[in-house]
Amino acid sequence: MACLTSAAVGLFGGTFDPVHHAHLRLAVEMRETLGLRELRLIPCHVPALRGAPGASPAQRRTMLELGIAGEPGLLVDDRELRRAGPSYTVETLAELRRELGPTVPLVWLLGLDAFAGLPRWQRWTELTAFAHLAVLARPGAALPQDAPLQSFIAAHRCEAAVALTRPSGGLWFQPASRLEISATAIRTAIAAGRSVRYWLPDAVEAFIRREGLYCPPAPSTRLETTCCN
Numbered sequence: 436m437a438c439l440t441s442a443a444v445g446l447f448g449g450t451f452d453p454v455h456h457a458h459l460r461l462a463v464e465m466r467e468t469l470g471l472r473e474l475r476l477i478p479c480h481v482p483a484l485r486g487a488p489g490a491s492p493a494q495r496r497t498m499l500e501l502g503i504a505g506e507p508g509l510l511v512d513d514r515e516l517r518r519a520g521p522s523y524t525v526e527t528l529a530e531l532r533r534e535l536g537p538t539v540p541l542v543w544l545l546g547l548d549a550f551a552g553l554p555r556w557q558r559w560t561e562l563t564a565f566a567h568l569a570v571l572a573r574p575g576a577a578l579p580q581d582a583p584l585q586s587f588i589a590a591h592r593c594e595a596a597v598a599l600t601r602p603s604g605g606l607w608f609q610p611a612s613r614l615e616i617s618a619t620a621i622r623t624a625i626a627a628g629r630s631v632r633y634w635l636p637d638a639v640e641a642f643i644r645r646e647g648l649y650c651p652p653a654p655s656t657r658l659e660t661t662c663c664n
């Protein structure tokens with residue numbers, strides 16, 4: 436179902452440690468399906484609710500740039516990497532709203548696993564003051580039944596994607612490809628010396644190998660490990 440709003444801007448935040456084909460496929464699908472004028476991938480700097488990423492902010496930004504290379508309408512917005520402290524989405528959305536003006540529809544995309552944890556986000560009930568939320572199904576993720584999230588859903592859920600032509604305020608559950616890929620599985624496979632081919636773009640994998648990312652530190656310089664390269 437297309438939302439037919441060529442003015443809308445999509446925002447897809449993540450740790451992207453590393454970016455993979457589920458992120459990229461969903462980004463392309465959402466741009467087409469919601470008729471977004473552009474879709475910005477926004478790498479977080481300091482994740483608010485998890486430990487430090489394995490790759491540096493600059494490495495995660497480079498991997499995103501390699502991942503989207505040549506795809507029209509996708510771009511990397513590195514504003515969170517330039518902001519100190521935990522990357523709170525509400526601050527990012529407030530900043531984007533100030534920059535882009537009061538009328539442009541903003542759509543923040545997130546997987547169902549991330550949505551399930553929404554009540555732990557900073558000032559989470561204010562998010563819809565700045566943008567819509569579009570939730571993407573994810574294999575293995577389920578909607579929790581907790582009361583705060585259920586009342587949020589009741590207050591904001593849109594019946595039709597056309598509601599996303601307004602600037603903000605809606606919650607939309609978006610049917611999309613269900614791809615069982617995760618950055619955790621990629622990092623684990625690399626550390627174990629297994630193949631990650633077809634989970635992520637070749638250019639991103641080549642960068643990971645070049646930079647030696649996600650390998651456990653060698654136990655000593657004399658005991659060479661074979662896992663990563």
Ligand SMILES: Nc1ncnc2c1ncn2[C@@H]1O[C@H](COP(=O)(O)OP(=O)(O)OP(=O)(O)O)[C@@H](O)[C@H]1O
Pocket residue numbers: 448449450451452457458461544545546547548549550571572573574613614615616617618619620
């Ligand atoms: N396979 C997927 N299907 C749907 N949404 C996804 C998928 N992978 C990631 N996302 C969503 O993309 C956003 C950014 O995810 P993130 O960068 O943390 O990747 P991840 O694969 O979930 O990483 P990790 O395994 O390290 O938690 C989140 O909103 C997450 O829910």
Ligand SMILES: O=C(O)c1ccc[n+]([C@@H]2O[C@H](COP(=O)([O-])O)[C@@H](O)[C@H]2O)c1
Pocket residue numbers: 447448449450451477478479482483484485522523524525549555556557
């Ligand atoms: O604002 C918050 O408190 C907050 C808490 C957890 C996650 N987020 C954002 O949600 C997006 C997905 O996060 P993650 O951990 O699944 O990669 C990413 O843009 C994070 O900055 C934001």
